Amino acid sequence: MTFEQQWLEYDYNPFVLFSSKGKVLSLNSEAQFLLGSASAHELFELATTYANVTFGFKTTFLELEFGRYKFFALTIGYENEDEIGIKLYQVPSFKLNKPKPSGELTNIYTLVDLCISTNSISSTTKYLKDFDPTIPEIIIDINSFIKLLNKVYFCFKENETICTKIFYRVGEHIKFDKKKYSIFSVEIKADNINKAKSNELEVLVANTNFYVDIQKKITINIPMITS
Template identity: 75%
Template sequence: MTFEQQWIEYDYNPFVLFSSSGKIISLNSEAQFLLGSVTMEELFNLATTYANVSFGFKTTFLELNFGRYRFFAITVGYENDEAIGIKLYQAPSFKLTKPKLIGELTNIYTLVDLCISTYSINSKIIFEKDFDPTIPEIMIDSNNFIKALNKMYACYENNEKIVTKIFYRVGEHIKFEEKKYSIFSIEVSSQNVNEEKVNELKVFAADKNFYIDFQKKITMNIPMITS
């Protein structure tokens, strides 16, 4: 087994290579455990459904649940009509059940303006703002929030304009320490996205427990914990 093959074999994320008829050619250790919760046919159908139209690789962000397994994305790739591979990315366990929230009471608009000012110093990008002014001061880890927002802007670094929107999510709540809290969002968008920077942001968000949606627009969802 080569060094590269060992990386695949011991990867935390399941990988399966199928033949064109849906038979398994190879799979790693994690995929063997996964097959206890999902059938080979389901995985093959998933691969063919989300495969690129032409040869190549395609990553899709979606939520999947198979038994104890939760996934947030898949990558499907094929170079010919003989074989197709799929890799499923396990979702981290987000738990907002800490006995004490880490952070301080902060004006979110001040932090966003600080990020925009800092990021625009050596940039010609036009930053457009669309803010709902009713968001109160909230408890948040300012240092990690600034890092996350800067990484969101970096995903659109090759554009002429970036739009930042802050808005209240009507009717949506999150539960923390047996209490319900409303949610607001910070949405960053532009035309062209840097996929490599998106992957970096994804890793950071998973590590720091930020709730970020990756669609055409990148949205950070934050509970309004005010005390």
């Protein structure tokens, strides 16, 4: 593998090269993870839809989401009728100017269950759970996390069903003091979100050390700091 090929292989942004019939000819490491959330057919359809009308390269800015992946643009390129490539540009997951989180070593499932129990009192809302059981005990500011998660649930309280998912973010890390930490997420979603309450949540998040993505669903991204 040449030096240039290694740059492509380890790029943070996924790249896939297709044949004219939609067969995957090559892809980089990040694209291999992406194909766990998006099908090759979906990516090929994007490539043919947003390709330039003549040979060459074309970049288009648009919002795309496949599972945990979010993109703000894509580039399509082809120089013949046999091959076409697509590169998707990921939205940065986290603001990296926050200090290393501090707090107590605790079980994240216990905290989430506590918040669900609190919010389900006198409520007809059904709370669904989809938990990856492999997340270890982590260091977290317990009071701040509970306050934040309760605010998140309040954004969705008018829904019949609220789903809470805890999952490991494969291939994503964050560095504090030159040490790399894996990341997991607590994701809450429902059919409707109270926009006014989510705006209040953004103000709260700005004053915390939590990395929160507020869209139609709300995701709290947490580093796995165990000691």
